[in-house]
Amino acid sequence: MTNKLPWGELPWDPEMESPATILVIGGGPVGIEAALYARFLGYYVSIFETRRVAHRMLDWHDRPLALPVSQVTTSLGHAAIAAQNPDYKRPDPERFFTGREYSEEYLLPLAKTDLLFDDIHFLSPVVDVSRIRTHRRDGVLLQERCNDEFRVLVQGQHRGPWTARGDCVLDCRGHAIEPIGMGPGGGLAIGEHDLETDFLRYAPGDRKYEAKHLIGKRLGLVGEDAMACQCVEDWLAHFGTDPDTRLVWMVRPSEDSASDRALELRARIDAMSLRNVLCIQTLGVESISRNEGGTFRWKLLKEDDSTVELDTDVAMRRTGYRYRSLGPELHCHADAWVSPNGAVLSGEDATETEQLIDTLQKRVITAEPGYYALRASPIGQGAGVGLPRAFEQIRQVFAIIGGREDLDLYRIVEQQSANQ
Numbered sequence: 100m101t102n103k104l105p106w107g108e109l110p111w112d113p114e115m116e117s118p119a120t121i122l123v124i125g126g127g128p129v130g131i132e133a134a135l136y137a138r139f140l141g142y143y144v145s146i147f148e149t150r151r152v153a154h155r156m157l158d159w160h161d162r163p164l165a166l167p168v169s170q171v172t173t174s175l176g177h178a179a180i181a182a183q184n185p186d187y188k189r190p191d192p193e194r195f196f197t198g199r200e201y202s203e204e205y206l207l208p209l210a211k212t213d214l215l216f217d218d219i220h221f222l223s224p225v226v227d228v229s230r231i232r233t234h235r236r237d238g239v240l241l242q243e244r245c246n247d248e249f250r251v252l253v254q255g256q257h258r259g260p261w262t263a264r265g266d267c268v269l270d271c272r273g274h275a276i277e278p279i280g281m282g283p284g285g286g287l288a289i290g291e292h293d294l295e296t297d298f299l300r301y302a303p304g305d306r307k308y309e310a311k312h313l314i315g316k317r318l319g320l321v322g323e324d325a326m327a328c329q330c331v332e333d334w335l336a337h338f339g340t341d342p343d344t345r346l347v348w349m350v351r352p353s354e355d356s357a358s359d360r361a362l363e364l365r366a367r368i369d370a371m372s373l374r375n376v377l378c379i380q381t382l383g384v385e386s387i388s389r390n391e392g393g394t395f396r397w398k399l400l401k402e403d404d405s406t407v408e409l410d411t412d413v414a415m416r417r418t419g420y421r422y423r424s425l426g427p428e429l430h431c432h433a434d435a436w437v438s439p440n441g442a443v444l445s446g447e448d449a450t451e452t453e454q455l456i457d458t459l460q461k462r463v464i465t466a467e468p469g470y471y472a473l474r475a476s477p478i479g480q481g482a483g484v485g486l487p488r489a490f491e492q493i494r495q496v497f498a499i500i501g502g503r504e505d506l507d508l509y510r511i512v513e514q515q516s517a518n519q
Protein backbone atom coordinates (compact mmCIF):
# COMPACT_ATOMS: atom_id res chain seq x y z
CA MET A 100 0.00 0.00 0.00
CA THR A 101 1.32 3.41 -0.87
CA ASN A 102 0.06 6.93 -0.82
CA LYS A 103 2.65 7.98 -3.36
CA LEU A 104 1.08 9.31 -6.50
CA PRO A 105 2.84 10.19 -9.74
CA TRP A 106 2.98 13.85 -8.66
CA GLY A 107 3.81 13.45 -4.99
CA GLU A 108 2.40 12.17 -1.74
CA LEU A 109 -1.01 12.47 -0.18
CA PRO A 110 -1.60 12.74 3.55
CA TRP A 111 -3.82 9.67 3.34
CA ASP A 112 -3.80 6.34 1.56
CA PRO A 113 -6.27 6.55 -1.32
CA GLU A 114 -6.29 2.85 -2.18
CA MET A 115 -9.59 1.04 -1.80
CA GLU A 116 -10.07 -2.66 -2.21
CA SER A 117 -13.14 -4.11 -3.84
CA PRO A 118 -15.70 -5.10 -2.86
CA ALA A 119 -16.34 -1.56 -1.73
CA THR A 120 -19.26 0.73 -2.46
CA ILE A 121 -18.93 3.75 -4.68
CA LEU A 122 -21.57 6.46 -4.56
CA VAL A 123 -21.93 8.26 -7.88
CA ILE A 124 -23.71 11.60 -7.80
CA GLY A 125 -25.14 12.49 -11.22
CA GLY A 126 -26.48 10.34 -14.05
CA GLY A 127 -25.07 12.27 -17.01
CA PRO A 128 -22.51 10.86 -19.45
CA VAL A 129 -19.71 11.18 -16.90
CA GLY A 130 -21.58 9.56 -14.00
CA ILE A 131 -22.75 6.68 -16.18
CA GLU A 132 -19.25 6.00 -17.53
CA ALA A 133 -17.73 6.25 -14.06
CA ALA A 134 -20.26 3.81 -12.62
CA LEU A 135 -19.64 1.42 -15.48
CA TYR A 136 -15.88 1.53 -14.94
CA ALA A 137 -16.46 0.78 -11.26
CA ARG A 138 -18.73 -2.17 -12.04
CA PHE A 139 -16.18 -3.65 -14.47
CA LEU A 140 -13.66 -3.57 -11.62
CA GLY A 141 -16.05 -5.33 -9.27
CA TYR A 142 -17.09 -2.43 -7.05
CA TYR A 143 -20.69 -1.97 -5.91
CA VAL A 144 -22.18 1.28 -7.11
CA SER A 145 -25.19 3.47 -6.38
CA ILE A 146 -26.00 6.25 -8.82
CA PHE A 147 -28.15 9.17 -7.73
CA GLU A 148 -29.75 11.40 -10.32
CA THR A 149 -31.89 14.46 -9.60
CA ARG A 150 -34.03 13.93 -12.67
CA ARG A 151 -33.54 11.19 -15.23
CA VAL A 152 -30.47 9.69 -16.82
CA ALA A 153 -28.88 11.85 -19.54
CA HIS A 154 -31.56 14.52 -19.36
CA ARG A 155 -29.15 17.30 -20.28
CA MET A 156 -28.02 15.47 -23.37
CA LEU A 157 -31.65 14.73 -24.24
CA ASP A 158 -32.33 18.45 -23.91
CA TRP A 159 -29.49 19.12 -26.34
CA HIS A 160 -31.91 17.42 -28.71
CA ASP A 161 -31.18 17.59 -32.45
CA ARG A 162 -28.08 19.75 -32.18
CA PRO A 163 -24.87 17.91 -33.02
CA LEU A 164 -22.17 17.29 -30.43
CA ALA A 165 -18.84 19.00 -31.08
CA LEU A 166 -16.90 15.71 -31.09
CA PRO A 167 -17.33 12.48 -33.07
CA VAL A 168 -18.55 9.16 -31.66
CA SER A 169 -14.98 7.94 -31.11
CA GLN A 170 -14.45 10.68 -28.52
CA VAL A 171 -17.75 10.70 -26.67
CA THR A 172 -18.06 6.93 -26.24
CA THR A 173 -15.68 4.34 -24.79
CA SER A 174 -14.64 0.76 -25.48
CA LEU A 175 -16.13 -0.14 -22.11
CA GLY A 176 -19.49 1.35 -23.00
CA HIS A 177 -19.68 -0.47 -26.32
CA ALA A 178 -18.63 -3.74 -24.69
CA ALA A 179 -21.34 -3.40 -22.03
CA ILE A 180 -24.10 -2.72 -24.55
CA ALA A 181 -22.87 -5.51 -26.83
CA ALA A 182 -22.88 -7.97 -23.92
CA GLN A 183 -26.53 -7.10 -23.30
CA ASN A 184 -27.59 -7.00 -26.93
CA PRO A 185 -25.73 -9.34 -29.31
CA ASP A 186 -27.21 -7.47 -32.31
CA TYR A 187 -25.61 -4.18 -31.20
CA LYS A 188 -23.58 -2.54 -33.93
CA ARG A 189 -20.96 -0.04 -32.86
CA PRO A 190 -21.76 3.32 -34.43
CA ASP A 191 -19.34 4.71 -36.99
CA PRO A 192 -16.55 6.35 -34.95
CA GLU A 193 -16.42 9.28 -37.36
CA ARG A 194 -20.11 10.08 -37.00
CA PHE A 195 -21.33 13.06 -34.97
CA PHE A 196 -24.23 12.17 -32.69
CA THR A 197 -26.88 14.73 -31.90
CA GLY A 198 -27.65 15.06 -28.19
CA ARG A 199 -30.71 12.90 -28.66
CA GLU A 200 -28.89 10.19 -30.62
CA TYR A 201 -26.10 10.10 -28.06
CA SER A 202 -28.68 9.52 -25.33
CA GLU A 203 -30.88 7.07 -27.19
CA GLU A 204 -28.19 5.04 -28.94
CA TYR A 205 -25.56 5.00 -26.23
CA LEU A 206 -26.27 6.48 -22.78
CA LEU A 207 -29.73 5.06 -22.17
CA PRO A 208 -28.87 1.56 -23.47
CA LEU A 209 -25.87 1.67 -21.13
CA ALA A 210 -28.01 2.69 -18.19
CA LYS A 211 -30.36 -0.20 -19.00
CA THR A 212 -27.66 -2.88 -18.94
CA ASP A 213 -27.75 -5.36 -16.08
CA LEU A 214 -24.50 -3.84 -14.88
CA LEU A 215 -26.17 -0.56 -13.94
CA PHE A 216 -29.94 -0.67 -14.14
CA ASP A 217 -30.72 -1.77 -10.59
CA ASP A 218 -28.22 0.68 -9.13
CA ILE A 219 -29.67 3.86 -10.59
CA HIS A 220 -31.91 5.99 -8.41
CA PHE A 221 -33.57 8.61 -10.53
CA LEU A 222 -35.60 11.55 -9.21
CA SER A 223 -33.21 11.26 -6.28
CA PRO A 224 -31.10 14.37 -5.71
CA VAL A 225 -28.32 14.13 -3.16
CA VAL A 226 -28.74 17.12 -0.88
CA ASP A 227 -25.95 16.53 1.61
CA VAL A 228 -22.78 14.49 2.08
CA SER A 229 -20.95 13.83 5.33
CA ARG A 230 -19.00 11.04 7.01
CA ILE A 231 -20.42 8.72 9.62
CA ARG A 232 -18.09 8.96 12.62
CA THR A 233 -15.83 11.92 12.05
CA HIS A 234 -16.93 15.52 12.10
CA ARG A 235 -15.02 18.15 10.25
CA ARG A 236 -14.51 20.13 13.42
CA ASP A 237 -12.88 17.14 15.17
CA GLY A 238 -9.68 17.92 13.35
CA VAL A 239 -9.02 14.21 12.98
CA LEU A 240 -6.20 12.98 10.83
CA LEU A 241 -7.12 12.77 7.20
CA GLN A 242 -6.24 9.08 7.27
CA GLU A 243 -8.84 8.54 10.00
CA ARG A 244 -11.40 10.34 7.88
CA CYS A 245 -10.38 8.30 4.90
CA ASN A 246 -11.16 5.09 6.82
CA ASP A 247 -14.62 6.40 7.71
CA GLU A 248 -17.69 5.77 5.55
CA PHE A 249 -19.55 8.45 3.61
CA ARG A 250 -23.22 9.15 4.22
CA VAL A 251 -25.36 10.84 1.60
CA LEU A 252 -28.79 12.29 2.22
CA VAL A 253 -31.11 11.75 -0.73
CA GLN A 254 -34.31 13.73 -1.18
CA GLY A 255 -36.20 11.11 -3.21
CA GLN A 256 -39.12 12.53 -5.13
CA HIS A 257 -41.13 9.33 -4.66
CA ARG A 258 -39.47 7.80 -1.66
CA GLY A 259 -38.93 10.93 0.43
CA PRO A 260 -35.69 11.50 2.31
CA TRP A 261 -33.36 8.55 2.84
CA THR A 262 -29.66 7.91 3.33
CA ALA A 263 -27.07 5.71 1.71
CA ARG A 264 -23.54 4.79 2.75
CA GLY A 265 -20.42 4.19 0.73
CA ASP A 266 -16.65 4.10 0.84
CA CYS A 267 -16.02 6.63 -1.86
CA VAL A 268 -17.93 9.41 -3.64
CA LEU A 269 -17.63 10.34 -7.29
CA ASP A 270 -19.14 13.78 -7.76
CA CYS A 271 -20.34 13.84 -11.38
CA ARG A 272 -22.83 16.68 -11.08
CA GLY A 273 -21.78 18.36 -14.32
CA HIS A 274 -21.37 22.08 -14.72
CA ALA A 275 -25.01 23.15 -14.41
CA ILE A 276 -25.03 23.32 -10.64
CA GLU A 277 -26.00 26.81 -9.60
CA PRO A 278 -26.89 29.68 -11.93
CA ILE A 279 -24.79 32.82 -11.73
CA GLY A 280 -26.99 35.78 -10.84
CA MET A 281 -27.91 38.28 -13.52
CA GLY A 282 -27.18 41.27 -11.28
CA PRO A 283 -23.98 43.32 -11.48
CA GLY A 284 -20.88 41.23 -10.78
CA GLY A 285 -22.80 37.96 -10.93
CA GLY A 286 -24.91 38.76 -7.87
CA LEU A 287 -28.66 38.35 -7.74
CA ALA A 288 -30.88 41.09 -9.15
CA ILE A 289 -33.66 42.37 -6.90
CA GLY A 290 -36.63 40.07 -7.54
CA GLU A 291 -34.58 37.43 -9.38
CA HIS A 292 -34.89 34.81 -6.70
CA ASP A 293 -38.68 35.13 -6.47
CA LEU A 294 -39.25 35.14 -10.22
CA GLU A 295 -36.84 32.33 -11.08
CA THR A 296 -39.56 29.81 -11.81
CA ASP A 297 -41.23 32.26 -14.23
CA PHE A 298 -38.20 32.48 -16.52
CA LEU A 299 -38.31 30.64 -19.82
CA ARG A 300 -36.08 27.60 -19.47
CA TYR A 301 -35.90 26.24 -22.99
CA ALA A 302 -34.48 27.87 -26.09
CA PRO A 303 -35.67 27.17 -29.62
CA GLY A 304 -33.75 23.98 -30.44
CA ASP A 305 -34.14 22.49 -26.96
CA ARG A 306 -36.29 19.39 -26.70
CA LYS A 307 -38.89 20.95 -24.44
CA TYR A 308 -39.15 24.29 -26.20
CA GLU A 309 -42.65 25.27 -27.33
CA ALA A 310 -42.96 27.83 -30.14
CA LYS A 311 -45.97 29.49 -28.49
CA HIS A 312 -43.68 30.83 -25.78
CA LEU A 313 -41.90 33.15 -28.19
CA ILE A 314 -43.93 33.72 -31.36
CA GLY A 315 -45.07 37.34 -31.51
CA LYS A 316 -43.42 38.02 -28.13
CA ARG A 317 -40.57 40.16 -26.94
CA LEU A 318 -37.88 38.05 -25.28
CA GLY A 319 -35.43 39.53 -22.78
CA LEU A 320 -32.30 37.39 -22.67
CA VAL A 321 -29.43 38.10 -20.32
CA GLY A 322 -25.99 36.51 -20.56
CA GLU A 323 -23.38 35.79 -23.17
CA ASP A 324 -21.84 32.43 -22.32
CA ALA A 325 -21.98 29.48 -24.72
CA MET A 326 -25.56 28.63 -23.80
CA ALA A 327 -26.67 32.25 -24.27
CA CYS A 328 -25.01 32.36 -27.70
CA GLN A 329 -26.65 29.08 -28.64
CA CYS A 330 -29.98 30.53 -27.60
CA VAL A 331 -29.46 33.69 -29.69
CA GLU A 332 -28.40 31.62 -32.70
CA ASP A 333 -31.47 29.41 -32.32
CA TRP A 334 -33.66 32.48 -31.95
CA LEU A 335 -32.21 34.06 -35.11
CA ALA A 336 -32.77 30.86 -37.06
CA HIS A 337 -36.41 30.74 -35.97
CA PHE A 338 -37.42 34.39 -35.79
CA GLY A 339 -34.71 36.50 -37.45
CA THR A 340 -37.09 37.42 -40.27
CA ASP A 341 -40.27 37.78 -38.19
CA PRO A 342 -40.78 41.48 -37.38
CA ASP A 343 -43.43 40.70 -34.73
CA THR A 344 -41.13 38.55 -32.65
CA ARG A 345 -38.44 40.52 -30.90
CA LEU A 346 -35.30 39.95 -28.89
CA VAL A 347 -33.57 42.16 -26.35
CA TRP A 348 -30.13 40.68 -25.68
CA MET A 349 -28.46 42.07 -22.56
CA VAL A 350 -24.67 41.77 -22.54
CA ARG A 351 -21.82 43.17 -20.49
CA PRO A 352 -20.20 46.40 -21.64
CA SER A 353 -16.63 45.18 -21.70
CA GLU A 354 -15.68 43.22 -24.77
CA ASP A 355 -12.81 41.75 -22.75
CA SER A 356 -15.16 39.57 -20.75
CA ALA A 357 -17.04 38.23 -23.76
CA SER A 358 -16.11 34.99 -25.53
CA ASP A 359 -15.05 35.05 -29.18
CA ARG A 360 -18.33 33.40 -30.01
CA ALA A 361 -20.33 36.17 -28.31
CA LEU A 362 -18.29 38.90 -29.99
CA GLU A 363 -18.67 37.27 -33.38
CA LEU A 364 -22.40 36.93 -32.84
CA ARG A 365 -22.76 40.54 -31.75
CA ALA A 366 -20.86 41.70 -34.83
CA ARG A 367 -23.04 39.50 -37.04
CA ILE A 368 -26.23 40.95 -35.54
CA ASP A 369 -24.89 44.50 -36.06
CA ALA A 370 -24.06 43.73 -39.66
CA MET A 371 -27.53 42.32 -40.32
CA SER A 372 -29.20 45.54 -39.04
CA LEU A 373 -32.15 43.54 -37.77
CA ARG A 374 -35.00 45.71 -36.61
CA ASN A 375 -36.38 43.10 -34.26
CA VAL A 376 -33.15 42.58 -32.28
CA LEU A 377 -31.77 45.01 -29.74
CA CYS A 378 -28.42 44.39 -28.08
CA ILE A 379 -28.03 46.38 -24.84
CA GLN A 380 -24.84 46.72 -22.86
CA THR A 381 -25.29 46.67 -19.11
CA LEU A 382 -23.27 46.02 -15.98
CA GLY A 383 -26.11 43.78 -14.88
CA VAL A 384 -29.79 43.66 -14.04
CA GLU A 385 -30.46 45.79 -10.98
CA SER A 386 -34.01 44.53 -10.58
CA ILE A 387 -36.67 42.49 -12.30
CA SER A 388 -40.37 42.50 -11.50
CA ARG A 389 -43.70 41.70 -13.15
CA ASN A 390 -46.10 44.35 -14.36
CA GLU A 391 -49.83 44.02 -13.82
CA GLY A 392 -50.33 42.55 -17.28
CA GLY A 393 -47.72 39.88 -16.52
CA THR A 394 -44.88 41.36 -18.59
CA PHE A 395 -41.41 41.67 -17.06
CA ARG A 396 -39.98 45.04 -16.07
CA TRP A 397 -36.17 45.11 -16.22
CA LYS A 398 -34.03 47.78 -14.62
CA LEU A 399 -30.52 47.69 -16.06
CA LEU A 400 -27.45 49.28 -14.51
CA LYS A 401 -25.30 51.21 -16.96
CA GLU A 402 -21.57 51.88 -16.69
CA ASP A 403 -22.13 55.53 -15.67
CA ASP A 404 -24.27 54.28 -12.72
CA SER A 405 -27.51 55.36 -14.36
CA THR A 406 -30.30 52.86 -14.92
CA VAL A 407 -32.52 52.16 -17.86
CA GLU A 408 -35.88 50.39 -17.79
CA LEU A 409 -37.52 48.20 -20.37
CA ASP A 410 -40.36 45.67 -20.58
CA THR A 411 -40.44 42.26 -22.21
CA ASP A 412 -43.07 39.52 -22.44
CA VAL A 413 -40.67 36.71 -21.66
CA ALA A 414 -37.52 36.60 -19.51
CA MET A 415 -34.62 34.23 -19.91
CA ARG A 416 -31.43 33.90 -17.88
CA ARG A 417 -28.34 32.47 -19.56
CA THR A 418 -25.62 33.83 -17.31
CA GLY A 419 -23.79 30.54 -16.81
CA TYR A 420 -23.21 28.43 -13.75
CA ARG A 421 -20.84 28.10 -10.85
CA TYR A 422 -20.03 25.08 -8.74
CA ARG A 423 -21.58 24.67 -5.34
CA SER A 424 -20.09 22.42 -2.73
CA LEU A 425 -22.22 19.52 -1.61
CA GLY A 426 -22.11 19.05 2.10
CA PRO A 427 -20.61 21.75 4.30
CA GLU A 428 -19.32 18.94 6.52
CA LEU A 429 -16.75 17.97 3.91
CA HIS A 430 -13.23 19.33 3.86
CA CYS A 431 -13.46 19.97 0.18
CA HIS A 432 -15.46 22.18 -2.03
CA ALA A 433 -16.18 20.98 -5.50
CA ASP A 434 -13.66 23.52 -6.70
CA ALA A 435 -10.82 22.67 -4.33
CA TRP A 436 -7.99 20.40 -5.28
CA VAL A 437 -4.92 19.01 -3.65
CA SER A 438 -1.69 20.42 -5.02
CA PRO A 439 1.39 18.38 -5.76
CA ASN A 440 2.75 19.08 -2.27
CA GLY A 441 -0.50 18.18 -0.52
CA ALA A 442 -1.73 21.74 0.09
CA VAL A 443 -5.39 22.43 -0.48
CA LEU A 444 -6.00 24.93 -3.25
CA SER A 445 -9.29 26.66 -3.64
CA GLY A 446 -10.70 27.61 -7.01
CA GLU A 447 -9.50 31.15 -6.38
CA ASP A 448 -5.90 30.14 -5.80
CA ALA A 449 -6.12 27.97 -8.82
CA THR A 450 -7.02 30.81 -11.14
CA GLU A 451 -3.49 32.21 -10.75
CA THR A 452 -2.48 30.64 -14.00
CA GLU A 453 -4.38 28.74 -16.59
CA GLN A 454 -1.77 26.07 -16.57
CA LEU A 455 -2.32 25.45 -12.90
CA ILE A 456 -6.06 25.14 -13.39
CA ASP A 457 -5.52 22.72 -16.20
CA THR A 458 -3.17 20.61 -14.13
CA LEU A 459 -5.47 20.64 -11.14
CA GLN A 460 -8.60 19.88 -13.06
CA LYS A 461 -7.00 16.88 -14.65
CA ARG A 462 -6.33 15.68 -11.13
CA VAL A 463 -9.51 14.65 -9.54
CA ILE A 464 -8.46 14.39 -5.93
CA THR A 465 -10.20 16.85 -3.66
CA ALA A 466 -9.26 17.79 -0.13
CA GLU A 467 -11.77 15.30 1.24
CA PRO A 468 -10.21 11.83 1.25
CA GLY A 469 -12.18 9.54 -1.04
CA TYR A 470 -14.26 12.32 -2.62
CA TYR A 471 -13.42 12.77 -6.29
CA ALA A 472 -14.77 15.50 -8.56
CA LEU A 473 -15.10 14.38 -12.16
CA ARG A 474 -15.95 17.07 -14.63
CA ALA A 475 -16.22 17.41 -18.33
CA SER A 476 -14.66 20.85 -18.88
CA PRO A 477 -16.55 23.89 -17.66
CA ILE A 478 -19.06 24.99 -20.22
CA GLY A 479 -17.09 25.63 -23.40
CA GLN A 480 -17.51 25.91 -27.11
CA GLY A 481 -19.77 22.99 -27.87
CA ALA A 482 -21.69 20.05 -26.52
CA GLY A 483 -19.54 17.22 -25.33
CA VAL A 484 -16.16 18.91 -25.79
CA GLY A 485 -15.01 17.93 -22.33
CA LEU A 486 -15.95 14.27 -22.41
CA PRO A 487 -12.54 12.83 -23.44
CA ARG A 488 -11.04 14.71 -20.51
CA ALA A 489 -13.66 13.29 -18.18
CA PHE A 490 -12.93 9.74 -19.40
CA GLU A 491 -9.27 10.32 -18.61
CA GLN A 492 -10.29 11.52 -15.13
CA ILE A 493 -12.29 8.33 -14.64
CA ARG A 494 -9.26 6.25 -15.62
CA GLN A 495 -7.14 8.24 -13.18
CA VAL A 496 -9.52 7.83 -10.25
CA PHE A 497 -9.60 4.09 -10.58
CA ALA A 498 -5.85 3.93 -11.09
CA ILE A 499 -5.52 5.85 -7.81
CA ILE A 500 -7.99 3.83 -5.79
CA GLY A 501 -6.87 0.60 -7.41
CA GLY A 502 -3.25 1.45 -6.52
CA ARG A 503 -2.15 0.72 -10.09
CA GLU A 504 -0.86 3.75 -11.88
CA ASP A 505 -1.00 2.05 -15.27
CA LEU A 506 -4.50 0.61 -14.89
CA ASP A 507 -6.43 1.45 -18.06
CA LEU A 508 -9.56 -0.60 -18.56
CA TYR A 509 -10.41 1.34 -21.71
CA ARG A 510 -7.24 0.11 -23.36
CA ILE A 511 -7.62 -3.44 -22.05
CA VAL A 512 -11.19 -3.75 -23.34
CA GLU A 513 -10.26 -2.13 -26.66
CA GLN A 514 -7.51 -4.70 -27.13
CA GLN A 515 -9.86 -7.54 -26.19
CA SER A 516 -12.43 -6.36 -28.74
CA ALA A 517 -9.75 -6.06 -31.42
CA ASN A 518 -8.62 -9.63 -30.75
CA GLN A 519 -12.12 -11.07 -31.07
Ligand SMILES: Cc1cc2nc3c(=O)[nH]c(=O)nc-3n(C[C@H](O)[C@H](O)[C@H](O)COP(=O)(O)OP(=O)(O)OC[C@H]3O[C@@H](n4cnc5c(N)ncnc54)[C@H](O)[C@@H]3O)c2cc1C
Binds near residue numbers: 224473479
Ligand atom coordinates in the same frame (compact mmCIF):
# COMPACT_ATOMS: atom_id res chain seq x y z
C1 LIG B 1 -28.18 23.92 -23.34
C2 LIG B 1 -26.97 23.05 -23.29
C3 LIG B 1 -25.72 23.61 -23.55
C4 LIG B 1 -24.58 22.83 -23.49
N1 LIG B 1 -23.38 23.40 -23.72
C5 LIG B 1 -22.26 22.66 -23.58
C6 LIG B 1 -21.00 23.23 -23.70
O1 LIG B 1 -20.88 24.40 -23.98
N2 LIG B 1 -19.90 22.47 -23.51
C7 LIG B 1 -20.02 21.16 -23.22
O2 LIG B 1 -19.02 20.47 -23.03
N3 LIG B 1 -21.21 20.59 -23.15
C8 LIG B 1 -22.34 21.31 -23.31
N4 LIG B 1 -23.55 20.73 -23.21
C9 LIG B 1 -23.63 19.27 -23.18
C10 LIG B 1 -23.65 18.60 -21.91
O3 LIG B 1 -24.28 19.30 -20.87
C11 LIG B 1 -22.29 18.21 -21.38
O4 LIG B 1 -21.24 18.09 -22.28
C12 LIG B 1 -22.43 16.86 -20.73
O5 LIG B 1 -23.74 16.67 -20.36
C13 LIG B 1 -21.49 16.76 -19.57
O6 LIG B 1 -21.73 15.57 -18.91
P1 LIG B 1 -21.77 15.49 -17.33
O7 LIG B 1 -22.11 14.08 -17.02
O8 LIG B 1 -20.51 16.04 -16.77
O9 LIG B 1 -22.87 16.51 -16.88
P2 LIG B 1 -24.46 16.46 -17.00
O10 LIG B 1 -24.90 15.85 -18.27
O11 LIG B 1 -24.92 17.82 -16.67
O12 LIG B 1 -24.85 15.44 -15.85
C14 LIG B 1 -24.82 15.77 -14.50
C15 LIG B 1 -26.03 15.14 -13.88
O13 LIG B 1 -25.94 15.30 -12.47
C16 LIG B 1 -27.23 15.52 -11.98
N5 LIG B 1 -27.11 16.17 -10.69
C17 LIG B 1 -26.68 17.43 -10.42
N6 LIG B 1 -26.69 17.66 -9.09
C18 LIG B 1 -27.14 16.51 -8.52
C19 LIG B 1 -27.39 16.11 -7.17
N7 LIG B 1 -27.15 16.95 -6.15
N8 LIG B 1 -27.85 14.86 -6.93
C20 LIG B 1 -28.07 14.01 -7.96
N9 LIG B 1 -27.88 14.33 -9.26
C21 LIG B 1 -27.40 15.57 -9.53
C22 LIG B 1 -27.90 16.39 -13.04
O14 LIG B 1 -29.31 16.27 -12.96
C23 LIG B 1 -27.33 15.80 -14.32
O15 LIG B 1 -28.15 14.82 -14.89
C24 LIG B 1 -24.70 21.47 -23.24
C25 LIG B 1 -25.96 20.93 -22.99
C26 LIG B 1 -27.07 21.70 -23.00
C27 LIG B 1 -28.41 21.09 -22.69
